[in-house]
Amino acid sequence: MSNKNRADRGTFSTDGVLRVAIVLWLALGIFGCASFAPVPIDSLDYMARAQSQENDGLKVTVSVLTRHETRQAFGKKLDKRLIQPVWIEIENNTERDYWLMLHGLDPDYFSAREAASVSYGFGRTTNQRIDDYFDELGIDPALRAGSTRSGFVFSNLKQGTKEVRVRLFGNRDLVEFDFFVTVPGLRADWQRVDFDSLYPEADWVDIDDPGELRRYVEAFMCCTTKKDGSKSGDPINLVIIGSEDSLQGFIKAGWDETEIISVGSSWRTFKSFIGGSEYKYSPISALYVFKRPQDIGLQKARDTIHERNHLRLWLSPVRYRGNFVWIGAISRDIGVKFTTRAWNLTTHAIDPQVDEARMYLLEDLATAQSLAAFAFVGGVGPVTPEEPKYNLLGSPWWTDGQRAVLWLSATPVPLEQLEQLNVESQQGD
Amino acid sequence: MAKHFSQYDRVRSIALPALAMLCLSACASFDPVPLEELDFPQRAQTEQAGDLRVSVSVLSREEARQVFGVDLHKRAIQPVWLEIENRTERNFWFMMTGLDPNYFSAHEAAYINHFRFGGKTNREMDAHFSELGIDQQVRAGETNSGFVFANETVGTKEVRVRMYSSNDLRTFEFFVSVPGVVSEWNQKDLALIARQATIRVETDEALREALRSLPCCTQRENGTGEGDPLNLVLIGGISTLKAFIIAGWDEAVFQQDFRSLFGAAYLYGRTPDIQFQKVRRRVDSVNRVQLWISPIRYRDEVVLVGSVVRSIDPDVDGAAQYVAEDLATAGAVARFGRIDGVGAVSRDAPRKNFANAPYWTLGDRTVLEISSEPVELDEIELFPWRWNRLVGRPGDE
Numbered sequence: 001m002s003n004k005n006r007a008d009r010g011t012f013s014t015d016g017v018l019r020v021a022i023v024l025w026l027a028l029g030i031f032g033c034a035s036f037a038p039v040p041i042d043s044l045d046y047m048a049r050a051q052s053q054e055n056d057g058l059k060v061t062v063s064v065l066t067r068h069e070t071r072q073a074f075g076k077k078l079d080k081r082l083i084q085p086v087w088i089e090i091e092n093n094t095e096r097d098y099w100l101m102l103h104g105l106d107p108d109y110f111s112a113r114e115a116a117s118v119s120y121g122f123g124r125t126t127n128q129r130i131d132d133y134f135d136e137l138g139i140d141p142a143l144r145a146g147s148t149r150s151g152f153v154f155s156n157l158k159q160g161t162k163e164v165r166v167r168l169f170g171n172r173d174l175v176e177f178d179f180f181v182t183v184p185g186l187r188a189d190w191q192r193v194d195f196d197s198l199y200p201e202a203d204w205v206d207i208d209d210p211g212e213l214r215r216y217v218e219a220f221m222c223c224t225t226k227k228d229g230s231k232s233g234d235p236i237n238l239v240i241i242g243s244e245d246s247l248q249g250f251i252k253a254g255w256d257e258t259e260i261i262s263v264g265s266s267w268r269t270f271k272s273f274i275g276g277s278e279y280k281y282s283p284i285s286a287l288y289v290f291k292r293p294q295d296i297g298l299q300k301a302r303d304t305i306h307e308r309n310h311l312r313l314w315l316s317p318v319r320y321r322g323n324f325v326w327i328g329a330i331s332r333d334i335g336v337k338f339t340t341r342a343w344n345l346t347t348h349a350i351d352p353q354v355d356e357a358r359m360y361l362l363e364d365l366a367t368a369q370s371l372a373a374f375a376f377v378g379g380v381g382p383v384t385p386e387e388p389k390y391n392l393l394g395s396p397w398w399t400d401g402q403r404a405v406l407w408l409s410a411t412p413v414p415l416e417q418l419e420q421l422n423v424e425s426q427q428g429d
Numbered sequence: 430m431a432k433h434f435s436q437y438d439r440v441r442s443i444a445l446p447a448l449a450m451l452c453l454s455a456c457a458s459f460d461p462v463p464l465e466e467l468d469f470p471q472r473a474q475t476e477q478a479g480d481l482r483v484s485v486s487v488l489s490r491e492e493a494r495q496v497f498g499v500d501l502h503k504r505a506i507q508p509v510w511l512e513i514e515n516r517t518e519r520n521f522w523f524m525m526t527g528l529d530p531n532y533f534s535a536h537e538a539a540y541i542n543h544f545r546f547g548g549k550t551n552r553e554m555d556a557h558f559s560e561l562g563i564d565q566q567v568r569a570g571e572t573n574s575g576f577v578f579a580n581e582t583v584g585t586k587e588v589r590v591r592m593y594s595s596n597d598l599r600t601f602e603f604f605v606s607v608p609g610v611v612s613e614w615n616q617k618d619l620a621l622i623a624r625q626a627t628i629r630v631e632t633d634e635a636l637r638e639a640l641r642s643l644p645c646c647t648q649r650e651n652g653t654g655e656g657d658p659l660n661l662v663l664i665g666g667i668s669t670l671k672a673f674i675i676a677g678w679d680e681a682v683f684q685q686d687f688r689s690l691f692g693a694a695y696l697y698g699r700t701p702d703i704q705f706q707k708v709r710r711r712v713d714s715v716n717r718v719q720l721w722i723s724p725i726r727y728r729d730e731v732v733l734v735g736s737v738v739r740s741i742d743p744d745v746d747g748a749a750q751y752v753a754e755d756l757a758t759a760g761a762v763a764r765f766g767r768i769d770g771v772g773a774v775s776r777d778a779p780r781k782n783f784a785n786a787p788y789w790t791l792g793d794r795t796v797l798e799i800s801s802e803p804v805e806l807d808e809i810e811l812f813p814w815r816w817n818r819l820v821g822r823p824g825d826e
Contacts, residue, residue, distance in 0.1 A: 081711050103754035111751075113742040114712040141750070156711075167806070174807035302531055307541075334537040351536045359565065360534075363526040366593075420595035 036121060036130050039072040041137065046087060049184075053177045057094035060177045061150075062164045063087045066185050074134070075119045082157035083115055084183075086164055089150035092143045096170050100141040104167030104176075106155040112138030115154040143168065159186040159281055160257035163248075180248050186281055187265075188257040190296040198295075199317045207320050216318060217403060218379045224287035224312075224329055226392065233287055233392040234350075235380045235399055237358045238328030240313065241320055242408030249370025249408045250298055256280045258297035258310075273336075287392070289314045289327055300364075308333050309357055332357040337395070347393040352385070354397040358404045365406065366418050372409035373419040376402040459550045461498035461557060469510060472608075476601045480516035483590045483601045485509065489608040496576075497558065499542040506538055507581040507607070509588055512574035515567045519594045523565045525577060527591030527600070533578035535562030567592070583607065584680030585670075604671055619702060619722065623666060623731055627724040633813055636732075637768055639725045640794065643734055645771045647694035647719070649783070656694050656783040657736040658771040658790055660749045663720065665799030666731035670703065672761035672799050678705035678718070694736070694783065696721045701735065715740040716748060743779055743788045749795040760803035766812025770794030 050063040065085045070078055074085060086105065092098055102109045116134035120127045139151030164179040207213050217239050223232040242249070259265040261283040272279035280301045286293035294312035301308040311330035318325040333348040351357065365371040382401035383389050390396055407421075473486040487509050490502045501508065509528065515521050525532050533541075539558035543551045563575030588603040630636045640662060647656035663669045674680075681704035694701065701719035708715050720735035739748045756762050772792045774780045779787035796812060 083711070101754050101758075103751065103758055107755070107758065108709070110709075110712055111739060111742050111744065111747045113744060113747075114709070114714055114739065117714070117741050118712055169806065169809075171811050172807060172809065174805075307537065332534055332537065334534070334540040335543075349540060351534050351540075353534070353536055353559070356534045356536075360526065363524050364530070367524075367526055367530070415591075415593070416598040417596065418593070418598075 036075060036119065036126055036133070038074060038133065041073055044069050044073060049181075050087070050089075051179050051181060053179070055175060055177065057092070058098070058168065058175055058177075059091040059093070060166050061089040062166065062179050062181065064162055064164065064181045064183045066183060068185075073137075074115070077119045078115060078154075081118045083110055083118065084155050084157040084162075085115075085152040086155050086162075087150070087152055088139055088164075088166065089148065090143055090166070090168070091148045092145060095145045096173065097145055098143040098168040098170045098173075098175070100139065100143060100149075101167040101169050102141060102153055104165050105153050108156055110154040112154065158256075159183065160188050161248075161251050163251050180245075180251060186257060187260045187262065188281075189260050189283075189294070190257070192260060193295045195295070195315060198315055203317045205318050206322075207318055213318075213320050213325075214377055217405060218377050220327060220379055221289075222380050223389075224289055224392075227286075227288055227291075229288065229291055231392060232389070234329045234331060235354060235383075235389075235397065236289065236327055236329050237354065237380060237399065237403050238311065238313075238326075238330055238361070239377075239403055239405040240326040240328055240408060241323050241405065242326075243323055243410055246323075246370075246408035246410050247296070248410070249365055249368065252370050253364050253368035255298045255300050258299060259283050284310050284312070285393075287312055287329065290316075307335070309360060311357075311361065330357045330361055331397070332360070347395070350391070350395045350397065352388060352396045352398060355399050355402070358402075362404055362406065365408070366415055369412035369414060370408055371406060371418055372413050373407040373421050375405045375421040377405055379403045459498045459544075459547075459554055459557075462495040464496065464561075467492055467495060470512070473510070473512070474603050474605060476603070478599055478601065481521065481592060481599055481601075482514040482516075483592075484512040485588045485590065485603045485605060487586055487588065487605045487607050492608075496561070497538075497542075498554070501538070501542065501578075502581065504538075504541055505581040506533055507579050507586070508576045509579050509586075510574070510576055511563055511590065512572065513563075513567050513590070513592070514572040515569060518569050519597070520569055521567045521592040521594045521599075523563065523567060523573075524591040524593055525565060527589050528577055529579040531580055533580075535559045535576075535578065538578040582679070585674050587671075587674045604674060617702060622699075622702060622722045625724065626726045629726045629729075631728060636725075636727050637814065640732075640768055640796070643723070643770075644696070647696055647736060647783075650693070650695050650698070652695070652698060654783065655780070657719070657738055658745055658774075658788065659696075659734055659736055660745055660770060660790065660794050661718065661720070661733075661735050661737050661752060662768075662794055662796040663733040663735075663799055664727050664730050664797070665801070666722075666733075668761070668799045668801040669720075669733055671801075672756050672759060673705045673718070675761065676755045676759040678707050678716075680704070681706045681717070694719055696734070697724075703733070703735075713741065716751065718752065738782075738788070740786075743776070743786070745788045745790050746793065749793075753795050753797060756797060756799070757804075757806060757809060760805070761799050762797050762809055763800035763804050764796075764798035764810045764812055766796045766814050767793040768796060768814055 046063045046065055046069055050061045052059060052061040065073065065087065067079050070085055090100065112134040113131065116131045119130050137152050139153055140149055143149055161180055161182045164181055166177040166179070168175045207216065220236060223236060224234050225231055259281045265283050268279050269282045272282065280299070284297045284299065295315050296313040297310065299308050299310035309330065309332050311328055313326045313328045316325045316327050331354055332351040334351050335349045337347060337349040362371070362374055378401060380399055380401045380403060383398040385398045388396035388398045469486045469488055469492055473484040475482065475484040487507065488496065493501045493508050496508065513523060535558045536555060539555045543554065561576050563577060564573050567573045584607065586605050586607050588605055590601040592599045628639050630639050643659060645655060646658050648654055699721065702722050703720040705718045706715050716737070716739050718735060718737045720733045723732045723734040725732040737748045737752050738745055742748065753762070753765060757765070770793055771790055774789045774792065776789040779789045781787055
């Protein structure tokens with residue numbers, strides 16, 4: 001009893017100290033918020049990562065700030081509101097005036113003032129200073145002949161690879177520069193794959209004949225497997241054909257890369273799983289083809305993590321007319337369901353009408369003008385709703401049994417030029 | 430006393446689950462109304478191009494509840510009914526993403542409306558949604574009808590029906606007023622106002638003269654005061670309304686909100702004839718456009734005059750530039766120009782609008798001639814005036 005009393009008294013006095021400390025800390029905290037002390041922009045090294053393109057007397061250089069750099073240069077709040085500053089420098093060595101279309105870079109860009117407003121603290125003078133700071137660093141979109149301009153555009157956050165489109169508008173003239181910038185920070189699954197050494201040179205098969213391509217694709221196994229190659233999971237319903245950089249077509253169409261499973265990514269997934277919020281880069285489970293997990297996972301989340309389309313790609317050892325051939329599986333997550341086969345007893349239910357996701361991708365890439373042609377071939381085998389198959393987590397699916405073969409294009413293809421091919425009669429691509 | 434309570438608790442512990450069970454089974458009743466009993470197909474809009482015919486109708490919240498047996502509005506899903514007749518000799522594919530890039534699949538729309546413990550009912554629901562969803566493949570000589578599960582819009586909804594066939598694309602564009610939502614300005618007789626033209630101009634120079642005589646800013650009801658700068662001039666009546674809808678602006682339905690937020694604005698003694706907004710949640714901001722039908726007619730086209738502002742940004746030129754780029758990117762701008770307007774207001778001595786919000790400007794008005802046919806960005810012409818005060822040089826005028 002006496003011990004307890006002493007302990008109580010002890011607690012009481014520590015409590016007092018604690019209280020004072022908390023008040024002090026709070027006061028400091030508020031004071032800290034109010035003091036807006038950005039690191040000088042010149043001391044950051046985003047410039048070292050900058051990419052440049054030149055065309056007809058115009059030179060454009062871009063670099064996207066990492067999360068850490070954003071916090072340093074513009075404060076913590078900008079990063080929390082998912083605003084991503086993009087640095088641009090434009091040299092106009094022509095004799096024409098141009099206008100930088102901020103809308104072309106991001107149709108929902110933020111004006112310098114809007115971006116500044118999220119960093120406001122307490123006090124007019126501070127806010128005034130924040131306004132001035134953002135105004136000063138925001139880019140001036142008017143590009144006079146013979147001048148050079150640089151500054152920031154405040155865009156919506158995209159982790160991983162971001163498309164930065166620089167559109168310069170002139171009198172009946174439009175010059176466009178398209179950059180794909182991989183922003184450091186996201187540990188995407190494809191970064192752990194050494195694509196050059198996936199297959200020994202002797203294993204590569206070069207195919208030139210469309211008939212032979214069709215035979216290869218149709219003979220490919222129906223579904224993904226478990227690690228040891230046993231069981232049959234999701235249908236392999238995609239074949240993607242394209243050059244090395246044609247996968248940028250997915251980025252253009254707004255797909256997000258997938259993070260490797262780590263403590264951080266698991267925590268973020270867990271939080272969005274519970275809260276039903278959006279975590280666009282959430283790891284997706286490993287399925288196996290060629291006895292290895294997917295080389296690339298891509299996803300497009302809608303409002304919540306439970307509603308997203310996701311696809312997995314594996315590089316095959318086949319080159320068709322010099323292009324890579326990727327084998328893939330796509331499905332649409334439509335919600336959460338109970339399972340005994342996952343550690344957290346839940347998994348994503350997929351849309352059992354799995355062909356729908358395949359068509360979604362086709363339309364999506366076509367609308368982004370990333371698709372040159374497509375064809376349908378067999379290979380999965382028809383599965384009816386009455387007798388569905390089940391994937392490895394117990395979700396049912398059925399299909400007409402076809403695979404979509406998609407030819408990607410690195411240059412834009414208008415929708416009305418998109419071709420549906422009969423693989424056998426296909427002459428060129 | 431305590432004992433009494435615990436007994437009471439025990440009774441409650443039995444009664445509550447029983448009640449809950451009852452409620453659940455009641456909630457899980459799923460009784461959709463047969464399609465034939467509803468009359469939304471009667472108000473469908475129809476367009477025909479060659480041997481393809483498309484009809485479109487958007488369901489009201491109540492109709493959707495009847496057809497699908499659940500309240501889809503709760504999940505912001507808006508079913509759009511389509512009927513597509515293909516009398517060509519080719520198979521066509523209806524592109525779902527053309528209507529809504531983030532559409533819901535039929536199974537998805539059903540799944541997110543599932544009842545918690547309604548195994549059998551939920552399977553019924555899946556089958557029902559799937560049955561009513563449209564079949565995207567429209568074969569030669571066939572007619573398909575069914576629903577697309579789109580994201581909800583209020584006011585006027587753009588319904589774009591893209592029909593694809595190899596090396597062939599046909600687009601049908603509809604603007605459907607969603608039943609149940611009436612914007613205040615829809616109740617105005619815009620046609621009547623539009624007939625009251627007094628200044629008819631034919632040449633660019635005459636247009637410029639006419640625009641010069643406009644007041645600087647919005648006014649109070651009695652015609653006095655200076656509110657938001659009139660920094661926007663749009664040439665084209667219906668095509669302007671369509672352009673804003675295509676570019677993703679919402680009709681501002683609740684003018685009351687605007688009044689409280691921005692103060693009531695008048696011109697020609699009237700509140701705005703047309704209003705649009707784009708809400709930007711991440712920065713707590715609203716882009717707002719208020720337009721009036723002016724008495725000016727340029728080559729018989731209606732000339733709209735108004736203001737565009739971002740609610741938290743005093744730089745109104747940036748807001749005007751945003752509208753220009755947004756409409757241009759939507760393919761709606763045929764010509765672009767800038768003329769003198771409000772007069773320069775420096776950031777060191779900002780002016781205030783009726784809501785006491787500061788603004789500054791270089792003083793220009795942005796003039797956009799709206800086209801009803803899509804115009805590529807590199808086809809946009811400039812009015813024979815300097816196209817931008819910053820870029821243009823002295824003497825360009």
